[in-house]
Amino acid sequence: MRIRYICIHGHFYQPPRENPWLEAVETQDTAAPYHDWNERITAECYGPNASSRILDARERIVKIVNNYAAISFNFGPTLLSWLAQRQPETYA
Template identity: 65%
Template sequence: MNKFVCIHGHFYQPPRENPWLEEVELQESAHPYHDWNERISAECYARNGASRILNGQNDIIEIVNNYSRISFNMGPTLLSWMQARDPDAYQAILDADRLSCERFSGHGSAMAQVYNHMIMPLATTRDKRTQVIWGIRD
């Protein structure tokens, strides 16, 4: 019997922009970065787009885009921030979906996500429809 495993990554960051300034203000707890979006992107999202595979001597033998090898979804607030503030990490996400299409017979690893970080089974029918419509439009 063949056995398979699917790893799914759900990547989300809440909106951190000051609604009056439309910018993320300095978050001292994210030092040495300006804010938590920058820190998490540098330490997690960007690194998963270019992860090192090491041999027994700790030599880098390959660089892989982890997103191309897992099922994943990205929250819209995170992707919007990433597109504007970390375009290299954003491009790695787009590249991963293209690479996964090649690997998985035309089916990419990226999955759609509703617009807000909502628990869909608990939502009203109207809210579910709204979430899907907003997600498609975004």
């Protein structure tokens, strides 16, 4: 039997999206139904990878795993700052 390995590195980055005069992220229509792209990508990627569901053959959840524990990764500082403030459950 051959033993196979895979190495995965995740580079997670989002550019600053805040309006510098408002110091807030304005609504981004292309990210609908979410307010902005940070919220959409968090809902579709960062959050699900923090608590990924492992299903059995009948699609019942048998385990929830943190994919970040099994890969090499880095997060950009603007994204980490946004996660800490707006999505603390994913940031944790």
